[in-house]
Amino acid sequence: MGLPEEKLPSMLKRWLKEEIHSASTFTRYREPLVGFASARDPLFLRLKEVVGQNHLSPSELLPSAQTILVFFLPFTPELVFQNQKGDWPAKEWALAYVETNQLIKRICERLQRELSFLGIRSAFAPPTHNFDRVTLTSGWSHKHVAYIAGLGRFGAHHMLITRQGCAGRLGSLVIEAFIPPTPRPTDEHCLWLKEGQCGICFKSCPVQALSSEGLDKKRCYQWLLKVAEAYADLGLCDVCGKCATGPCAASLPRY
Ligand code: SF4
Numbered sequence: 001m002g003l004p005e006e007k008l009p010s011m012l013k014r015w016l017k018e019e020i021h022s023a024s025t026f027t028r029y030r031e032p033l034v035g036f037a038s039a040r041d042p043l044f045l046r047l048k049e050v051v052g053q054n055h056l057s058p059s060e061l062l063p064s065a066q067t068i069l070v071f072f073l074p075f076t077p078e079l080v081f082q083n084q085k086g087d088w089p090a091k092e093w094a095l096a097y098v099e100t101n102q103l104i105k106r107i108c109e110r111l112q113r114e115l116s117f118l119g120i121r122s123a124f125a126p127p128t129h130n131f132d133r134v135t136l137t138s139g140w141s142h143k144h145v146a147y148i149a150g151l152g153r154f155g156a157h158h159m160l161i162t163r164q165g166c167a168g169r170l171g172s173l174v175i176e177a178f179i180p181p182t183p184r185p186t187d188e189h190c191l192w193l194k195e196g197q198c199g200i201c202f203k204s205c206p207v208q209a210l211s212s213e214g215l216d217k218k219r220c221y222q223w224l225l226k227v228a229e230a231y232a233d234l235g236l237c238d239v240c241g242k243c244a245t246g247p248c249a250a251s252l253p254r255y
């Protein structure tokens with residue numbers, strides 16, 4: 001079916017927002033962010049080296065891939081505040097993780113359905129739990145793909161800091177239509193990486209898995225499994241996010 005390509009980005013954003021607004025989640029979201037990357041962006045070639053050998057390329061997910069759409073669903077400052085307290089992750093944060101992963105899947109399914117009506121193929125990796133349990137490396141790292149799609153810059157906490165902050169969840173969809181890529185921000189967002197200031201995320205890690213030396217993924221994951229066990233009634237929520245409640249949580253950081 002013929003479709004002026006310039007209409008696609010606004011249609012995709014409209015479908016995405018409709019799914020968010022019709023979701024009956026306890027979790028609330030702020031305005032979502034959307035970015036696009038070209039499947040031919042040379043940075044994709046580096047992900048096997050940067051993330052892990054099991055990381056897929058866009059064409060391994062969809063042979064006719066042209067564009068990758070990435071979206072960020074930002075949590076509210078109220079939820080960030082709830083998870084700031086104490087060492088133990090807030091139940092609301094754990095619930096937000098479970099609900100948002102389900103919502104991301106529904107959004108991807110909706111976009112896929114709408115695109116298929118237009119004769120456009122698409123494919124997506126699950127929002128989470130698509131990683132190797134031994135190496136803890138992801139088969140499709142939404143945050144690295146989001147970086148390529150211009151949604152933000154990495155912080156010292158190894159998460160992506162978007163202009164709506166880092167507290168929220170990312171989803172992505174590989175599609176076979178061309179959409180112009182989103183320019184990547186060139187300025188550093190994290191205050192630690194920019195000027196050696198802040199470091200609040202290091203202090204907020206309850207198990208000292210995060211420091212200026214880097215992230216101890218195994219130590220972090222052991223903690224996430226404890227949280228998952230305690231909140232098993234909510235679903236699979238191996239989550240913590242204490243490091244995502246600092247000054248870069250809900251906006252670009254200021255100090
Ligand atoms: S809390 Fe501070 S140091 Fe940590 S990622 Fe955010 S801005 Fe950077």
Ligand code: SF4
Nearest residue numbers: 205220240241242243
């Ligand atoms: S998610 Fe929690 S345990 Fe893992 S690095 Fe962040 S604060 Fe530390």
